[in-house]
Every structure is written in structure tokens, then in C-alpha cells.
Amino acid sequence: MKRKVAGRILFLLSIIYTLSLPLSVGAAECSHGQENGCGGKHSTADNVGSEIQESDCENICGTEDGALLSNELAEDYAEVGSVKVSSRLWELLFGKEGEAREKLLSVGGGVFGVKIKQKNVTVTESKSIPLLSPGDKILAINGKRVSTVSEIQSAVERSGGSSITIKAIHNGSEITLEARPTLIDGEYKLGLSLRDGAVGIGTVTFVDPETGLFGGLGHGICDAESGDIVELHTGDISGVILGGIHKGECGKPGELSGILTGEDKGDLTENCECGVFGVVDNPEAFGGECLPVGTRDELHEGAATVYSTL
Incomplete structure (x- = not known):
């Protein structure tokens, strides 16, 4: 109280x-x-x-x-x-x-x-998605709101390597893009560092x-x-x-x-x-x-x- x-x-x-x-x-x-x-x-x-x-x-x-x-x-x-x-x-x-x-x-x-x-997940490094830069915010994956790194990890794994839709804030504007996870050492990854x-x-x-x-x-x-x-x-x-x-x-x-x-x-x-x-x-x-x-x-x-x- x-x-x-x-x-x-x-x-x-x-x-x-x-x-x-x-x-x-x-x-x-x-x-x-x-x-x-x-x-x-x-x-x-x-x-x-x-x-x-x-x-x-x-x-x-x-x-x-x-x-x-x-x-x-x-x-x-x-x-x-x-x-x-x-x-x-x-x-x-x-x-x-x-x-x-x-x-x-x-x-x-x-x-x-x-x-x-944090309220949103922040991109700290982008190695394979040119449209995303450090400081960008990830809002949703395949239309589902995400607010933690683990939620994004789970969505990437569920994709099975298929293309996923990412909604993000880039340079202050909302954007939507497609990305295909890559299988590395038995895990699907996007090539992003997040916080x-x-x-x-x-x-x-x-x-x-x-x-x-x-x-x-x-x-x-x-x-x-x-x-x-x-x-x-x-x-x-x-x-x-x-x-x-x-x-x-x-x-x-x-x-x-x-x-x-x-x-x-x-x-x-x-x-x-x-x-x-x-x-x-x-x-x-x-x-x-x-x-x-x-x-x-x-x-x-x-x-x-x-x-x-x-």
C-alpha cells in the first residue's frame, strides 16, 4: 500500500x-x-x-x-x-x-x-540484417508482441528456418521487414545482439x-x-x-x-x-x-x- x-x-x-x-x-x-x-x-x-x-x-x-x-x-x-x-x-x-x-x-x-x-528489446549489434542498427527497438515477431530476449529466441526457434516478419522502430520510425534465420551449431539465429x-x-x-x-x-x-x-x-x-x-x-x-x-x-x-x-x-x-x-x-x-x- x-x-x-x-x-x-x-x-x-x-x-x-x-x-x-x-x-x-x-x-x-x-x-x-x-x-x-x-x-x-x-x-x-x-x-x-x-x-x-x-x-x-x-x-x-x-x-x-x-x-x-x-x-x-x-x-x-x-x-x-x-x-x-x-x-x-x-x-x-x-x-x-x-x-x-x-x-x-x-x-x-x-x-x-x-x-x-526495459519496455522494449534493444538492438546492440546487427551482423546480418542491414535494415536494423544499434539502438533500434524490436516490437513484434510474426505479429506477436515481444518484450524479452527469450521471447525472440523462442520465436526464431519455432520458425524452423522459415522467413519471419519483424516489426521494429528504426531511427524513430516503425518499419516491418523479413528475415530468415540461419542454422548455426544446431540453433537458429538472426545475427543480432539484443538487450x-x-x-x-x-x-x-x-x-x-x-x-x-x-x-x-x-x-x-x-x-x-x-x-x-x-x-x-x-x-x-x-x-x-x-x-x-x-x-x-x-x-x-x-x-x-x-x-x-x-x-x-x-x-x-x-x-x-x-x-x-x-x-x-x-x-x-x-x-x-x-x-x-x-x-x-x-x-x-x-x-x-x-x-x-x-
């Missing part, structure tokens, strides 16, 4: 952060994580039907600076770009207009492991001690091939044992490396340009000191204190 309630206000928090981001003073610049996303490893299947292997990916990036949120709404709805936010949701977080209600968030800084399942998920390490920026809602601010999890934000289907939060910290250099972001424990600690429910958001089962395990959320009228030029984890 806690995850459902927190999930309803999750997207609102990401919008609030977007509203306040240009107004923050002395915010810390993200010093770890690759420029185009996150992860630590991702799963690929070479030539569809072969053994799934692990290969290096990028780190999730999250800053340690606090979230600065606005509490001013001129009308019943606040419009951000093409998104309208109900003032009712705003009231759930900060109370009614003119009603004093201090919102406390627990300062993060700790790390978390993440395992995500349907990723794992990695991120940094907690804040945790709501009441709901368990957390955010890792900075930027979202991006596709290594296209650089686009990964469309999240499901995501799990787990513990992590850090194995190393690589200091960032000019033009080369630092990164965290480690091992995911596999222990389920919550859900990842939002992946967007602002970062990643989710709900943890035990907020106390991820958060630290609780601080009040700053409002728009409290912002001013001057010295600032940045919380960091060493």
Missing part, C-alpha cells in the same frame, strides 16, 4: 524538481556516472539464441544536493511544458495554499543497486521518511547505443557492496563499481531526465539527517552548504 500511495506522487516530485532546478544556488555538479546514463552491466544475447553474456555499461548518476521545491501555484493547475499538475496532488505534499506545512526529506548520499527491465535489461549502481539524493519515496537526481538511465532515456517497464532496488570508486577527471566522469547483493529493498518506478525515482521498503536504511524542503521565496544568492558522502 505504501508503494502505491508514494507512486502516485512520484511523477509530481520529478516535475517539482524540474521547476526548482534553475533556481537553486550552489547546487553540486554530478561528479560520477557516465554522461549518457547508468547501469553497471547489461545483458546481451549474441546472434539470438546464444548464451546471454554480461558487458560493461555506465553508472547511474545522482547528486547529493538537496531538492529545492516550489510551493506556489497560481491556478488549480500548474503547467510545465505540456504536463498539467493537479493542485490536489500538490496539497497532499505541501498542504493547501496559505496553510503552513513543513515538509521534511531525509538527506541521502548512500548507494543502491538497480535492476531494470532487454540492465543493472547498475546509483546514489540516493533524498528519501521521504513518511512514504519511502526516494530520488537519485542528476539524469536518468540512458540507452548506451542511442543515448535516449530507457523506457522503464519494471525496476527493482537492491543492496550493493562497493568494490571501487574511480575519481572523475576533466572530460571523464568518475564512476562507482560493486556487486549487487540481490536483496529486494524497493521498486524503481520512474526514469526521466531529472534522474531516477522509486520507493524503498525501509527509508531509515537509505536516509540520514532530515531537513526541511526549501521554498521558492527562500532562495537567494550567497553561500551554500552542499552535503556529500566521502
